[in-house]
Amino acid sequence: MILTLNGDELKMNLKRVGNQTMVFANPPVILASYSVVGPKEGQGPLGQSFHTVWEDGLHGEKSWEVAESKMLQAAMQGAIDQISFPKEQIDFMLAGDLLNQIISANYAARQLALPFIGIYGACSTMALGMALGSMLIDGGFARNVLVGASSHHDTAERQYRLPTEQGAQRAMSSQWTVTGAGSVLLGQFGQGPRITSATIGRVIDYAIKDVNNMGAAMAPAVADTILNHFLDMQLKPADYNLIASGDLGRIGLGLACELLKQSGMDIGTSFTDCGVMIYDESQDVHSGASGCGCSAVVFAGDIMQRIKAGELKKVMLVGSGALHSPTSALQGESIPGIGHAVVIEG
Template identity: 55%
Template sequence: MAVKKIGKQTVKLQNPPSIIAYASVVGPKEGDGPLKEYFDQIEQDDYLGEKCWEKAECKMLQNAIILAMQKAKITTADVDYLLAGDLLNQIISSSFTARQLQIPYIGLYGACSTMSESLSLGALLIDGGFADYVIAATSSHFSSAERQYRFPLELGTQRPLTAQWTVTGAGATVLSSSGDGPYITYITTGRVLDLGIKDANNMGAAMAPAAVDTIKTHFSDTGFGPDDYDLIITGDLAKIGKDLTLELLKKDGIDISNIYTDCGIEIYDCERQDTHAGGSGCGCSAVVLNGYILTEIKKGTFKRVLFMATGALLSTTSSQQGESIPGIAHAVTIEMR
């Protein structure tokens, strides 16, 4: 019997896991943005000394995981599971990182929702008594993602104003069955929604309906409302997606405008850094969570946060075949007690 499930899509954890450590590694552009003081490691070279961008992304993810373990004062032998994913075909950044670290590994693909997906599943493993230490992690790299999903960078293709800038960054969170918090207390697993958006340069519009659906479901399942949260933050809807989310929620009588922002907006100074609509990529929500959000929760700025990374579940194949872009959003409640 699913005694921990409440409502349609939400789980209330009976033994909430504690976030005992976290780490973020970013590239030079992200390190020049508004959140630079929150990042553990700012790389000055997009290649990280490697021969290609894909290997650079893998190294960045390894660095974030190792740094998080060092902060938690644990080793790879202590970790029960590594849950990780990324944007590249066959999630090679995560799989090759797991090859290097030799931690029992579950590879995930939720596109840019992977940070909240990995947190969700890691929390369930600990709450269910299957693990004591779980690492949830993900990464993205502007150059590796752009040449996979869009155009060779050498073309210098002009980007429309609706486009977002894929974050070069990696984040890792260490979850434990014991600790002083912050704690993961609720998980709302999203549904795949698709309202027919086909423009791969307008991800915010494609993902916003899924974000709206998950927020509404979370409130319905838990009985919470906007007043119960200090911050609601989505992952890389950026400016266009954020505005659509607010508009669609208001049509249903829900106003979260006073407490709502998006990782894709916070990560860059869009005008000064010329990122158009804002940031995107798995690394976007990962580094904002494992830099800004968790640090401010530990400081006491936020007591309860709804963290909801969003993902566009497209591929180069589906786009070339004229398919629309499905969206997903998973929500995780993180709070101090």
């Protein structure tokens, strides 16, 4: 690309491919990952893949909000401790959550005392953090970056819906917010899977207003990001062992598949959703799981284990987010969706 500035030509070597995708010249390494979950998540089909399972949602704290922040802190410290990494060599901490002003991440950052960049992408926060962390490292602005995200069933219910002690009836299209926090430590050098590319999504709004059907609101954005990734990279779904959206749930996953089909793409059998993977039907979560912690713990636990074991060679994680708030929902606004993708190669 050539820019003209005051008559002079300035040449730039962009690392972008197509409209929305970045290909990293020096792909960051995932040096370590760590996951902390609540009891319901530990009882699910992926229970053995998580590093720490809490016995209850409070874990001895005075509130669910304090517990969530402690959970995120534990996950991020866990990634550091897993390989006894020198904390002083971590240049940035990137983290976010679902609570107002991302308080879980803010208070975890207070304890970890690292240079902090708070991020918010709703439930796409983990994939967004991995993409931004990779950009910092590949761009030469950081050597090592710690990335994390969290959610908590009871904090999310209190903020977005109704306090759980009221025992309100949940719609069958609703999803169960994951109580969990996941973290990855990215490095410029080292051994491990590498993040080779990232596709930053566009905000897509199909005028969905039902806050009990997040999957329907997010599915168009996820489908759009997947389509644009393959268009930018000139690849096809068969080139990937696994394509995992963040938390579409069963309804959203089906809708995303249908939208891709209508666009002429056969996504095949490699496409699934972290919100479908983490619970089974016996756990009464209706459409599946949601929350920042959903894709964070599934990736940091199950998917990372399968990559390290050689079962998965090339994975696309597509974080999905519903960009609404309690205020916008009460004012009758629709729910915009976002999807951010990162590609990990073993």
